[in-house]
Amino acid sequence: MRGATSAKWVAGAVIVAMAATACSTSKDEAGGKGGNITVVLGEPQHGLVGQNTAESEGAEVLHALFTGLVDYDNKTNEPKLAAAESINTTDSKTWTIKVKDGLTFHNGEKVDAQSFVRAWNWGANQDNAAEGMPFFSKIEGSEELAPGKDKKPTSKELKGLKVVDERTFTVTLKEPFSQFKTMLGYNAFYPLPKAFETDGAKKFGENPIGNGPFQMDGAWDHNKQIKVKRYDKYPAEGRAKLAGVTFKIYDNLDTAYNDLRSDNIQIVDKLPISAMATVSQEFGDRYIYKPESAVGYIGLPLEQNPEAFGKVEIRQALSMAIDRDAITKTIFNGTRKPADDFISPIIPGYRKGALGEVGTYNPTKAKELFDKAGGVPGNKMELGYNADGGHKEWIEAVANQLKANLGIEVTAKPFAKFGELLDDLGASKYKGAFRMAWSMDYPAAENYLRPVFSKVAIENGSNYGHYKNEEFEKTMAEADKATDPAEGLKLYQKADDIVIKDLPYIPIFTYMSSSAYSKSVKNVEVDAQGRMDLANVELN
């Protein structure tokens, strides 16, 4: 029988196919028992190397695996010494760094001056195309390692780094930079062991050997989990209390939140919007709600479209015509707070109400100012946003407010991705206002000003409107030279005042971070960068 033979053949093929893909099982104990917990994570973008990580998920794991020279206080965000015993300078240009005694990598190797020099030299070399490369451009000799496109590095070592003795090295910067110590907590400055050189970045990134409170427990299981366990030789102060942590990889926060609710995982440090209405009721004091580092703006193309946005009065009028309270309350359910400074409220140097009058909703004054300055050409403007990030609602709200309060035609214009908006803006194809946000790399007031408003940031930062002000540049340079931190901060605030006066971007809100944890853990804290302080977490 012909039919029956074919049927057997087909059935056979299906069975083979099923067997070939049969689910494999691996060992994994349930979280929450025996000092192990499970926490949420998104799949990190790159291999786990500090110098090549510029996104939050990789940074989260690296924070558990590595300890930088400085760390930040969870509450004040002031830098405090971590792997460094001392960091000294007399002129903010040459810095002497001494590494603590007795620190080891997870493979037993000593953490010494060379560990840092090795890591920074690797990160600064353009051949490695590391995401953190720009951070080394302040160090003397960086141009030899990163001479630019189509050129070859002429050296493998930064001239500005000198090992003095086993635990001491000096860093010479091109220009004085008073915030250098604060910057050192960023993950691009983490140390690397000798094994990094033998393994190569790719292999190392799958199973990194760090110097932090946790060490890898098996290699990174892509798209599933990253398991870490306590490193027992870590200095007593700061040693992890848990035996191990599993970072379970989710690509959907709603699912992670549902897993948290049934205690399948113990900490979720980014809550989905859908949870916001009920989370405080459900989790009570196990719900952490605090300001985080990002600031959201409406950007204005000063150079690309001076006819519309060249006059400061117009920019001030736009700012005063926006009801920040209404937007943060009705659209974001309080997950954002109205911005009143260019600097985030969690950063040392933030001043409450620094924006003053221009940051206060005043439609009558706005209309007056707007009309006196002559309005915008054609009485219309555009507001660009990227459609992939949940910005539609608030941008449309801003558009409606501007329409109602200034009597102009405002269109909200979607772009598929933020990159496209940037491209069109760069090519002067788009000349309207646009949404943007800035989140710090390290908690310094300087980091909210230079990467967004300086001249160099036109080329390699977020100064998309091409704002230029010599006085601002001068004040920033002076602040960089300061040797007294307090004096430096004052000067940065002075630079902040210049930006507030010119208002190249309109700050709208600062972001709030929301996290929650289950009944089985305690001492959960999330730092300003949104990273869990896992070393302190304990089981109940």
Add this chain to the structure above:
Amino acid sequence: MGRYLIRRLIQAIPVLIGATFLIYWLSFKLPGDPIQALAGEKKADPLVAAMLREKYHLNDSFLSQYWNYISNLFQGNFGETLTGRSVWDKITEAFPYTMNLAIVAFLIEAVVGVLAGIMAALRRGKFLDQLVLLSTLLVISIPVFVSGFILQLTLGVQLKNSWGIDFFPVSFNENDGIRAYLLPALVLASTSLAYVARLTRTSLMETMRADYVRTATAKGLPRRRVVGRHALRNALIPIVTFLGADLGSLMGGAVITEKIFNIHGIGGLLAESVYRKEGTVIVGVVSLLIIVYLVANLIVDLLYAVLDPRIRYA
């Protein structure tokens, strides 16, 4: 039969090559800059971006990039993502989950769908028929993300929190074995299941009216044999066609279900790669899905011969 099979397999080769070319071209034409996409909303550092573009030949012309890709492919090298991971690794990590999920969903859909359809067709107009019609209408009209979230919340979270029954995992965990796939497969299968049930019902009712069925009944054959051997075999042809095509969409189109239950499968990988404009991954995944479609179609065609003795392949 053997020659037919070989001919079909050879025909598949130009289809595959043509498809890789087309998909590669489409992903090349996707708007946006993949290097900027890596940097998120911060502007990618110009020098880092330039070095990466050079490393991954992003400045080359389309044809030279495609040639580069296809010649590597013939050496068994699927290429690298822009973050330095092997595309082959990424696909083989994701594929087993999707395959398992699709098979479980497919079984649910085929078995439950066909059985419900048969029962409805044989009891036309009765309570059972009405029930099948109504419930399938309900299932068809509920979007997957709604049914997915509701089932996850009720069977996953609330059943455990209120009743202490920890049977359906909230999110996917390999160690739960087949249990981990039940809920997502049910959600994934639900819409197709409804279609299969309705299709079976209509198709079977139609064949039941055919002359040869009346002849079989007149011959005095028992009803079970009339339905099972004569009517159903013919009625199954459109259903098998539907199921064959559906296997492909179960695999490639499970994005939402995979996302709800945190299954890191092919659908999510494809969606992410399109978003990130990772051409090499898109082409790899799509080629794989094309192979699945081709094989499923081939099996369907072979099944026709089993079901309908009039169909012969040579």
